[in-house]
Amino acid sequence: MTVRxxxxxxxxxxVLVLGALALFVQRTLNISTxxxxxxxxxQTADQKLIxxxxxxxxxxxxxxxxxxxxxxxxxxxxxxxxxxxxRADARFDEVVNGAFDEDVLADDFLPYRYLLTPSFDxxxxxADLLAEELAMRVEDLGSPAATLLKPLLPRDPxxxxxxxxxxxxxxxxxxxxxxxxxxxxxxxxxLVQTRAPGFDPAAQGEAIGAIEAAFAALxxxxxxxxxxxxPGYFTTLVNANTRDEAQWLGHLSTIGFVILLLIxxxxxxxxxxxxxxxxxGALAGxxxxxxxxxxxxxxxxxxxxxxxxVAQEYPIRVLSHRRAGASALESVRALWPxxxxxxxxxxxxxxxxFASGVTxxxxxxVFTISGLIVAGLSTRHxxxxxxxxxxxxxxxxxxxxxxWAFVERxxxxxxxxxxLLIVAATMLWFxxxxxWENNLAALTPVPKDLLEREGRLRGAxxxxxxxxxxxxxxxxxxxxxxxxxRITPAVEALVARDAVEAVELPSRYLxxxxxxxxxxxxxxxxxxxxxxxxxxQRDLPFRADLFAPFLDDVERARTLEPLTPQAFANSPLGxxxxxxxxxxxxxxxxxxxxxxxxxxxxxxxxxxxxxxxxRLLDLKAASESLVVAYRERILHAFAxxxxxxxxxxxIAFRDIKRAWHVLxxxxxxxxxxxxxxxxxxxxxxxxxxxxxxxxxxxxLHYALFFERQVPDVAEARRTLHATxxxxxxxxxxxxxxxxxxxPVLRAIGLTVSLGVGFHFCLSILMARHAQERGNGD
Amino acid sequence: xxxxxxxxxxxxxxxxxxxxxxxPAALVAGLKRxxxxxxxxxxVRFAQMFDRPLVARGELEYLGAGRLGKRVDVPYAETxxxxxxxxxxxxxxxxxxxxxxxxxxxxxxxxxxxxxLLGGDADTLARDFELTxxxxxxxxxxxxxxxxxxxxxxxxxxxxxxxxxxxxxxTINDADGDSSVMLVExxxxxxxxxxxxxxNLDLICRGVLAK
Numbered sequence: 001m002t003v004r005x006x007x008x009x010x011x012x013x014x015v016l017v018l019g020a021l022a023l024f025v026q027r028t029l030n031i032s033t034x035x036x037x038x039x040x041x042x043q044t045a046d047q048k049l050i051x052x053x054x055x056x057x058x059x060x061x062x063x064x065x066x067x068x069x070x071x072x073x074x075x076x077x078x079x080x081x082x083x084x085x086x087r088a089d090a091r092f093d094e095v096v097n098g099a100f101d102e103d104v105l106a107d108d109f110l111p112y113r114y115l116l117t118p119s120f121d122x123x124x125x126x127a128d129l130l131a132e133e134l135a136m137r138v139e140d141l142g143s144p145a146a147t148l149l150k151p152l153l154p155r156d157p158x159x160x161x162x163x164x165x166x167x168x169x170x171x172x173x174x175x176x177x178x179x180x181x182x183x184x185x186x187x188x189x190x191l192v193q194t195r196a197p198g199f200d201p202a203a204q205g206e207a208i209g210a211i212e213a214a215f216a217a218l219x220x221x222x223x224x225x226x227x228x229x230x231p232g233y234f235t236t237l238v239n240a241n242t243r244d245e246a247q248w249l250g251h252l253s254t255i256g257f258v259i260l261l262l263i264x265x266x267x268x269x270x271x272x273x274x275x276x277x278x279x280x281g282a283l284a285g286x287x288x289x290x291x292x293x294x295x296x297x298x299x300x301x302x303x304x305x306x307x308x309x310v311a312q313e314y315p316i317r318v319l320s321h322r323r324a325g326a327s328a329l330e331s332v333r334a335l336w337p338x339x340x341x342x343x344x345x346x347x348x349x350x351x352x353x354f355a356s357g358v359t360x361x362x363x364x365x366v367f368t369i370s371g372l373i374v375a376g377l378s379t380r381h382x383x384x385x386x387x388x389x390x391x392x393x394x395x396x397x398x399x400x401x402x403x404w405a406f407v408e409r410x411x412x413x414x415x416x417x418x419x420l421l422i423v424a425a426t427m428l429w430f431x432x433x434x435x436w437e438n439n440l441a442a443l444t445p446v447p448k449d450l451l452e453r454e455g456r457l458r459g460a461x462x463x464x465x466x467x468x469x470x471x472x473x474x475x476x477x478x479x480x481x482x483x484x485x486r487i488t489p490a491v492e493a494l495v496a497r498d499a500v501e502a503v504e505l506p507s508r509y510l511x512x513x514x515x516x517x518x519x520x521x522x523x524x525x526x527x528x529x530x531x532x533x534x535x536x537q538r539d540l541p542f543r544a545d546l547f548a549p550f551l552d553d554v555e556r557a558r559t560l561e562p563l564t565p566q567a568f569a570n571s572p573l574g575x576x577x578x579x580x581x582x583x584x585x586x587x588x589x590x591x592x593x594x595x596x597x598x599x600x601x602x603x604x605x606x607x608x609x610x611x612x613x614x615r616l617l618d619l620k621a622a623s624e625s626l627v628v629a630y631r632e633r634i635l636h637a638f639a640x641x642x643x644x645x646x647x648x649x650x651i652a653f654r655d656i657k658r659a660w661h662v663l664x665x666x667x668x669x670x671x672x673x674x675x676x677x678x679x680x681x682x683x684x685x686x687x688x689x690x691x692x693x694x695x696x697x698x699x700l701h702y703a704l705f706f707e708r709q710v711p712d713v714a715e716a717r718r719t720l721h722a723t724x725x726x727x728x729x730x731x732x733x734x735x736x737x738x739x740x741x742x743p744v745l746r747a748i749g750l751t752v753s754l755g756v757g758f759h760f761c762l763s764i765l766m767a768r769h770a771q772e773r774g775n776g777d
Numbered sequence: 778x779x780x781x782x783x784x785x786x787x788x789x790x791x792x793x794x795x796x797x798x799x800x801p802a803a804l805v806a807g808l809k810r811x812x813x814x815x816x817x818x819x820x821v822r823f824a825q826m827f828d829r830p831l832v833a834r835g836e837l838e839y840l841g842a843g844r845l846g847k848r849v850d851v852p853y854a855e856t857x858x859x860x861x862x863x864x865x866x867x868x869x870x871x872x873x874x875x876x877x878x879x880x881x882x883x884x885x886x887x888x889x890x891x892x893x894l895l896g897g898d899a900d901t902l903a904r905d906f907e908l909t910x911x912x913x914x915x916x917x918x919x920x921x922x923x924x925x926x927x928x929x930x931x932x933x934x935x936x937x938x939x940x941x942x943x944x945x946x947x948t949i950n951d952a953d954g955d956s957s958v959m960l961v962e963x964x965x966x967x968x969x970x971x972x973x974x975x976x977n978l979d980l981i982c983r984g985v986l987a988k
Contacts, residue, residue, distance in 0.1 A: 139855055139868060141824060142833060147931035147951065153826060177862070541827035 011386045014276060014378075021283045029290040032297050049471070049584060050622045059466040059593055060198030061093070061579075063230040064457040065211065068187035070224045076178030078218055079188035085214040086192060091207050093575045094193040098173065098181035109571050113160040114523055114557035115516040117167075125158075125524055125554070130536035133158045138540055155549040168509060168573060171502030172462025172595055183460040187227070191461055193575075194232060201239040204232035229454045231466055234446045242742055249736045249745070256732040264397070264725045265319055269388050274315040277383055281311045281375030285367035296367075297360050303690050304367035306748065309733070310346065310697040311375035313726045314339060315383055317705070320394040320722030323714065328384035328391075336380055337652075338704050343376040345648035346697055352641035356633055394721035395714035403724070404717045412765050417668055420762075424668075424675035431678035436631065437685040438624040445743065462502065464593030469617045470503060470603070472590035477565045477581050480590035482512040487606060487614055494602050501596030506580040509573055516562035526555045634689060641693075645700075662703040665766040669699050669758035676754055682747075691734075691748040695755020698730060703763040723760065730756045801908040802899040804919050807942040809897025814839040817965040823975055824955045830973050837961065839895040845888065859888060887928055887935075890921060894937065906935075916940050916984045938982035946982035958982070 067075045067082070079097045086095040114120075123129050137157060140149050152161060174181040174189050181189040192211065196203030208228055215226045261271045285304055289296045317339065322331045346368075353365035394400065446454075457463075472487075474480040484507035491503045511519075524532065530551055534544075569578050582589045594616075603616035650659045670692060677688065702723055710716045730752065737749025815838050822831040831852075838846035843862075849855040856867045867873040893901035902908065905928075906921035921935040931952055938946040940963075947959040958978045960967060970977035 135853070136868075138831065139849075139853055141826070142820070142822060142831070142849065142855075142957075143857060143866060150826070150951075150953065150955070541824075541829050541831045543826055543828045546826050 007386050010382065011273075014280075014382055014386070018276075018279060018283055021287050025283065025286045025290050028294065029286060030295040031301065032295050049582070049589060050617070050619060050626065052582070059464045059469070060231045061194045061196070062463055062466075063192040063194060063208070063211070063228055063232055064454070064461055064463060065190040065192060066183060066187040066227040066229075066457055067190075067215075067224055068185065068227065070222050072177050072182065072186060072188070074220065074222065075182075075186070075188040075224065076180045078215075078221065078224055079180045079190060081218045082190060082211075082215055085217070086211065089210055089214070091195055091210055092192055093195050093579075095190065096170075097188065097190045098169075098176060099179050106571055109563075110155075110161070111553045111556040112560060112563055113156075113164055114554060115519050115560065115562060116511060117160045117164055117519075118511075119158065119160060119163060120519065120522065124522055125529070125532075127532035127535040130157070130532055134536050134540050134542065138542075154546050155553060157547055157550055170462050171504055174460050174462065181461070183457070189457065189461050191463060193579075196232070198231040199235050201235045205236045205239075208233060208236055227453065227457075229450070229457050234450070234454075237450075238446060242744060245740055245742055246737075246745060249740060250733075253733045253736050256736075257729055260725065260728055260732065264394075264721070266392055267388065270319060270391075273383065273386060274319060276386075277315050277375045277379040278308065278311045280378045280382075281308055281371035281373075284374035285371030288366050288370040289363055292366055293359075293363055296363060300360055300363040300367060303364055304371070306690060307364070307368045307694050307697070308371045308375070309694055309730070310342075310701070311372055312729060313698070313701050313722075314376055314379035316725050316729070317701075317722045318379055318383060319387075319391075320725060321715075321718045322387075322391050322393070323395070323718065324393055327389075328387045332380055332384045338708060339376060339380070341649065341652040342697075342701055342704055343372050344652070345645045345700065347372055348648050349641035349645040352637045352639075352644060355640070356637040358630070358633060361634065361637065393714070393718075395717040397721055400717050400721050400724075404713070404720050407720060407764060410764070417664070417762070417766055420672060421668060424671045427675035427679040428671075431681075433678075433681045433683045435678070435684060436628070437683035438627050439620075462595055464504065464595050465597060467618060467620045468594040468597050468600075469619065470505070470592035470594060471615050471617045472506070472592065473613045473615075474588050474590070475586075477583075477588045478513050480581060480588045481507050481510060481565070482514060483610065483613060484508075484590055484592070485512055485515060487610065490606055490609070494599075494606075499597075499599035499602035500594060501598075503592055503594055504580075505592040506577060506590045509577045509580075510563060510565060510568050513562045513564065520558060520560065520562065523554055523558050525558065526551055529554055631686065631689075634686065638689065638693075649700075658707060661707050661767060662700070665703050665762035666696055666699045666759065668766075669755065669762045670696055672758045672762075673751060673754045677751065682750075685747060687744055687747045688751050691751035692755065695752050695759060698726070698752075698756055699759030699763065701726070702759050703767070706763045706767040727756055727760050801903070801910050801919060804910060804917060804939070805894065805899040805902055805908075806897045808894065808937075808939075808944055810839065810895070812839070812841050814895065816961045818959050818961045819965055819967070819969070820957060820959045821969065821973060821978060822955075822957045825953070826955075832969065832973075837959075839892070842896060842898075843889070843892050845892060845895075887923070887932060890923070890935065894921075894935075912983075914941060918983070940984060945984075946978075948979075948982070 065082070067078050070078075080099065083095050083097045083099070086092050120129070134157060137149070137153060140146060149159070152159065170191070174183065176182065178188075183189055194204065194207045196207055198204065211228060212226065215221075258271060261274060262268070265271070265274075282305065285308065286296065286301075289300070317335055318328065318332050321335055322328055326334075350365045350368050350372075353361045354369075356362065356365075470491075472480050472483050474483050484505040488505060488507060491505065494500050495502060523529075533547055533551070537544075537547075565577060565581055568574055580591045580593075582591060597616075600616060600618070603614075607613075607615045646659070646663055649662055650656065653659045653662075673692060673695060674684075677684070682688070705719050705723060708719070710719065734749045734752035734756070737745045738753050740746050740749060815836060818835060818837050820833045820835075822833070824831070833849050833853075834851045835847065835849040838848070840846065840860075843860065845859045847857045849857075854869050858865045863875055865873050865875050890902060890905050893899075893905075899908075902921070905925065906923055909920045909922075911918040911920070917939055919937040919939070921937075923929045923932055923934075929952065933950040933952045936946075936948040936950065937944050938948070943962050945960065945962065945964045947961065948956060949959075950956045956975060958975070960978075960982070964981065967981065970981060
């Protein structure tokens with residue numbers, strides 16, 4: 001077999017293995033998009049509740065819909081059509097548009113209305129009360145509402161179903177037009193609760209797609225438009241925006257990267273081959289996750305690819321360092337100890353992530369370590385064997401000689417690094433903003449006009465606040481309901497004095513067993529009730545036997561077991577109550593939603609009067625405290641990583657001075673990046689930390705290679721060529737990101753770009769042989 | 778064989794349709810009153826839920842497009858005012874209750890029709906109702922059948938009986954067979970027939986059974 005044939009065979013085999021790996025990954029790996037699986041495991045019951053409620057709480061699963069652009073009659077018709085279509089879709093727990101729902105209590109639950117209604121708590125169901133109610137019914141029958149009431153009367157002369165429906169409608173209902181909710185701007189309003197958690201972009205995207213499809217399928221839409229808002233919608237939107245912009249910038253930088261490699265190496269074949277090691281690394285990383293975890297978080301994938309960007313340096317180093325008279329394999333062998341030091345120290349550092357105990361970070365570690373190892377090994381053993389034999393010596397590349405001479409001539413004052421350190425420290429000290437950004441949402445902001453629209457719809461619909469929950473703690477679900485009943489008067493007092501617009505407590509839907517039992521026992525028996533009824537209708541025109549169904553229902557109610565939350569779950573409103581009752585480690589928590597909170601301190605008294613069993617939970621503050629706790633763990637991991645990295649470099653060199661010349665520029669450059677970001681008013685987030693790590697990884701390469709003792713000027717030029725190609729390629733990707741309109745992309749782009757610049761300059765400035773220049777060459 | 782009927786049809790049809798078109802429009806236009814228009818009324822309600830007809834007396838008031846008032850004096854005190862899409866019901870000395878008309882969309886159509894009828898606006902009326910007329914100038918009857926299917930499920934028809942340019946009775950026939958007859962203007966203070974049945978009331982409205 002000729003050398004050429006062997007090369008092609010090896011190449012074909014390599015590509016084939018990569019293809020098979022890609023297929024395996026595609027078949028086995030699930031990409032999860034739920035932000036919470038990237039978060040640390042919750043420690044306390046409260047944290048668990050927060051993690052759950054951030055995504056699954058009743059508030060965060062709400063979508064607000066508005067149909068506008070046409071006249072109110074048509075909008076109302078479309079609203080009814082959309083409700084009918086979405087109620088048939090299992091992706092939605094609840095769909096309401098304000099229309100009076102006669103099925104608010106399903107038929108088999110109807111007799112329970114006498115246990116659920118508070119109507120007879122103050123005055124018993126006797127002749128006096130019935131006489132007053134029936135007189136009102138006579139009047140009702142002469143009023144415009146008569147046609148609506150007629151079918152209900154024989155069974156329900158006191159209209160308990162309507163009273164319950166009113167009690168169960170949202171606490172601050174929007175105005176009604178054409179039988180459904182309308183905004184002041186003339187849009188029909190709907191509330192939709194998705195089954196999927198609010199911060200699962202994929203599932204929310206699916207639900208939003210289903211709503212849009214159902215709307216598009218409605219007849220006679222005309223010029224009507226559908227507006228969707230809510231946390232789930234924003235999650236989806238922000239995700240799509242980030243992805244779109246990242247993709248667009250990615251395409252642009254890929255084109256730039258291709259042009260750069262073509263200019264640098266003047267070979268199409270090299271261009272394709274140079275991509276193989278990093279492709280191998282990425283696929284190996286994803287494959288390792290697929291085999292180990294089976295599921296990967298979207299953020300791990302994005303962070304992982306970012307961190308793996310270091311591996312793009314490996315083939316570039318090999319390509320730039322080829323020299324005349326030596327095969328590609330021989331050039332690689334000369335470079336390998338340095339590359340191995342870089343790879344090993346990075347991998348060992350990432351082990352710290354693996355020990356962090358956070359699934360997302362463990363995945364990141366597995367991905368990056370396996371990716372770097374495979375990219376490194378394939379660069380060492382496979383790439384040289386498939387490279388074409390003809391190449392151009394990078395030392396002779398146009399301009400590189402003068403560039404080298406320029407770099408060599410640059411002054412390297414020894415006092416500059418300490419001065420830079422002092423300047424950086426000063427900048428850090430005087431930075432105008434808080435050091436950390438705790439609000440993750442600030443990095444992926446929602447456009448202002450959409451937020452204003454959200455506020456307007458939320459106000460119009462009286463939809464609950466996503467930020468606050470009233471938490472009730474008891475030892476059973478019924479205990480929660482009893483507690484909820486107990487605090488209702490106090491909560492109503494808060495509403496009356498405008499501390500809050502409305503609070504929806506669980507007992508609004510279902511009274512405690514004791515209350516139901518008390519009401520049951522107060523119901524009159526059939527004989528008593530019939531006598532009271534006869535007396536009440538003596539002077540009224542009602543037919544004598546008209547209310548027999550009413551007598552039957554009350555009699556049935558007298559024999560009913562009180563409704564438990566479990567039994568109530570089967571009623572049309574069951575899902576709403578179920579969302580408000582959560583079991584946590586043997587205890588039960590009730591979750592009340594809050595509308596328009598003005599005075600958070602007002603709830604403190606409520607907590608004090610119930611021995612802390614009722615409290616106001618601020619999900620934003622709580623999630624921010626989680627982010628802080630999370631970051632602390634990551635910082636610990638980083639600290640250990642830095643120690644491991646330094647130790648690896650020392651061990652590899654067995655020379656404190658050499659190790660110092662590699663680690664010092666890296667450290668100073670990282671501090672400088674931090675200082676520049678901070679003086680520019682940037683508060684740091686997780687994304688900045690990941691970007692700093694990547695920049696440090698790249699800086700390690702620059703420092704290692706500039707620190708290396710080279711035999712001749714040509715090799716020194718090759719080092720410069722390789723480093724320049726690496727730097728320009730990194731800048732192509734990250735400087736573009738730095739111009740992005742999205743803060744999260746900007747954070748990564750700006751940090752890495754700054755890092756690349758500082759690391760490059762400092763590793764030249766502080767390289768060991770630079771200080772020994774004069775006796776060097 | 779075919780020629781004569783065809784010819785007759787051609788001759789007659791335009792006349793018939795013209796009469797049908799002019800009839801309701803002219804009748805409705807004739808009902809228009811100076812604002813505010815007020816009339817006492819006597820209402821007799823026949824309902825399956827009642828074992829006897831319920832008789833109420835009071836005053837009706839029309840204040841312009843979409844604004845109606847109805848006061849009940851006997852047997853209970855109640856004032857209902859409809860304006861700007863809101864229904865306000867005040868009973869006795871109790872606090873007034875407000876219902877948004879939008880909550881009962883079919884009712885909105887019904888009241889729009891009633892208001893158009895009192896305003897002499899035949900065009901609006903014809904948009905929501907199928908109109909038919911019967912009788913001559915001395916005693917006429919105008920029937921309104923709702924076009925909206927949802928309203929039709931509640932209200933079968935509204936029948937207005939009148940003589941010359943004045944209405945005498947408004948009869949609302951509910952889809953479930955209940956009905957309410959409101960005697961107004963010249964008939965408002967009339968003595969009710971015995972026995973008090975829909976049939977006897979109908980005779981009074983049509984002027985057949987004079988007092």
